[in-house]
Amino acid sequence: MSWNGLLGDLEAAVMSHVWDSGPCDVKAAYQAIGRRRRITLNTVQSTMERLHRKDFLDRTKVSHAYVYSARVTREGFGSQVVREVVNRFLGGQPAPMLAAFVDLAARVGDDELTRLEELITEQRQRRSGG
């Protein structure tokens, strides 16, 4: 599976649709995504073929059309993306557009965290004790 570069805009929309609605053919995906975006059936078809080549989608021929289903689960994909985010931060690579609650690129030692917890507890007791 090619995680390199992750997903383009339309690829992400197609994967979201397949994860939400289950297996579908190109026409169904076009009805759900293509019309709203004013893109052609061929564009949706080539996107699904590309996702199949990247091993994100499986396909089986039913009658004259291919039915596509997700080869990777949303959870599996999510884990991979999060790993990519964390590795990028830890590796010191810039990730402009992402702000984490705590700095992912640097860690605080256990002793320091314990000291901070004690300070918080002390402060809480002082406030509740008056």
Place this chain on the structure above:
Amino acid sequence: MMAAVIGLFELATLAGVVCSALVAVGSALISPLLRARFRRVAPAQRVARVTAWIVAPLAAATSLVLLCLAPSFLTLAGLVQDHCFEPAHSHGHLCLLHPLAASAAGIPLIVLRFGLASLFVALASQGFSAWRSVRLVRALHASSRQDQSLGVRLLPVERPLSLAAGLFRPQVLISSGLAQALPSDQLAAVVAHERAHASRRHALLMMVASAAALLHFPWVRRWLLAELSLACEEDCDDMAAHHVGGRLVVAQAIVAVERLFGAGLVPADPLAPAFANDHVTTRVERLLRTGPGEIVPRVGLWSALLFASMAAVVALQPVHHLTETLLDTLISFS
């Protein structure tokens, strides 16, 4: 004619580069004096001040070039008479109406071209990082689901993580692992903190600041960007504390998330960082103090703009001619 226009462009750029370099030197000299004082200012104001400091070299260079070319524009608009008394003289000549073939040459030209090429490479590298981030944000969005009860997008992963992701319409993403691990009051603090990042578009601010900071010396740039990042975090901590009604809850949430995230890293992981995260300590200790920080009286934006406009009108001709003379001196020395 084309050579003359290129020569004018090179001279104007050289003036801008020299100006931004002088501001960067000044910034490097005063930064040790202002570091301690900066931390005492309330975070929201600190964000504005650090941002202004970061863009100072770029703003100064742009203002100087515009001021130098303003007489030409005013003449073209018919508002003033032709300002060139001796259009045929050969010194560094910043005039759109009578451009001379003479331009920057020798060492200044080499330095100028090298500087511009380096800047272009650095900006291209930042652009590539931004493009990769766009795809990452898209993938995060695709792999998450909207959680109605929390009002955020929930990532179906165990690793504790909370992010504000996106540039113009940022979204808050929380991992299900973090949502399950934190008590409800601390989770509310985390969500409020990330929403504050999103509403203030801090990611966009950081991206613009990173590009503008390229005109500072590397050590000043690192300090300014770290200071801006910390000020943004502290600003969001204050907003989260206001939202959940207590600073202690936010402090507890910071320590809890740091502990959870640190525990999830494999110690032997070569990527596991070895350096200390003083932002966590600084943020928590600040939240435990009583007040949000010193509020410095604001200078009104409109008053500042009015003052700057008046100063520009008065300084137009002197700045134009002084810059031409200095450019001439610079070129003739090389």
